[in-house]
Amino acid sequence: MDFHFHTAAKILGVNLSRNFLPYLLTAFAIVLLAPVICGISGLQGEYAAQPLERFLCLSGPVLLTPVFWPEHNENIRDVIRARKTDYLTVCALRVVSSLFALAFFYGGFVLVMRICESEAGILHFVGGYASALFLGAMGFCAAGGFDSPVAGYMVSMVYYILNFVLKEKLGPWFLFSQSMGSFEEKYWLLGSSAVLILLGFAWTKYRLEKNYYRK
Numbered sequence: 001m002d003f004h005f006h007t008a009a010k011i012l013g014v015n016l017s018r019n020f021l022p023y024l025l026t027a028f029a030i031v032l033l034a035p036v037i038c039g040i041s042g043l044q045g046e047y048a049a050q051p052l053e054r055f056l057c058l059s060g061p062v063l064l065t066p067v068f069w070p071e072h073n074e075n076i077r078d079v080i081r082a083r084k085t086d087y088l089t090v091c092a093l094r095v096v097s098s099l100f101a102l103a104f105f106y107g108g109f110v111l112v113m114r115i116c117e118s119e120a121g122i123l124h125f126v127g128g129y130a131s132a133l134f135l136g137a138m139g140f141c142a143a144g145g146f147d148s149p150v151a152g153y154m155v156s157m158v159y160y161i162l163n164f165v166l167k168e169k170l171g172p173w174f175l176f177s178q179s180m181g182s183f184e185e186k187y188w189l190l191g192s193s194a195v196l197i198l199l200g201f202a203w204t205k206y207r208l209e210k211n212y213y214r215k
Contacts, residue, residue, distance in 0.1 A: 026062050027059040046180065049128065060102060061139040061157070065156065067095055102132055110125045127178040139156035145199075
């Protein structure tokens with residue numbers, strides 16, 4: 001496959017201008033709302049994890065769930081068929097850009113928390129990022145499996161609500177564990193996120209091989 005850095009940069013540029021920007025702005029709005037809803041000044045210990053785990057994690061589904069969405073337009077599907085670059089490679093680049101955007105938002109938010117004299121550090125960054133990534137990967141996987149971003153958002157939001165209801169009963173997949181004094185669950189969330197993303201790609205590849213997208 002003829003694929004170079006210039007091609008990747010061009011794909012990412014087109015994706016940002018035509019597809020990704022609304023979701024990026026929505027995630028940024030969540031970042032701006034987090035201090036208003038949760039408060040970020042002078043938080044110590046476990047309390048410093050709450051805004052990162054319980055609200056900012058919503059940026060995960062916003063950025064990852066709609067990766068396959070542009071190709072639901074028939075005109076865009078025609079462009080995909082004419083591309084030299086493999087469709088799943090394009091989607092992988094979108095995922096990578098979403099992961100970097102998510103890391104940027106979390107890194108910036110933790111930095112602001114430190115400026116506001118909260119006890120936030122690298123573990124808070126990793127813990128919050130893991131929760132957002134898992135929630136986003138769940139939406140991504142469901143969107144790929146059901147061929148519907150709406151289904152992806154529904155699945156991720158239902159799971160988000162379940163974390164308030166079931167709490168520790170979710171075991172290693174509890175999103176808010178750090179604010180309850182436990183970090184071990186974050187390793188499970190990171191590993192499970194990788195599995196869910198791969199599964200989302202696998203389901204999409206299966207549909208392609210079955211000529212779901214007409215060639």
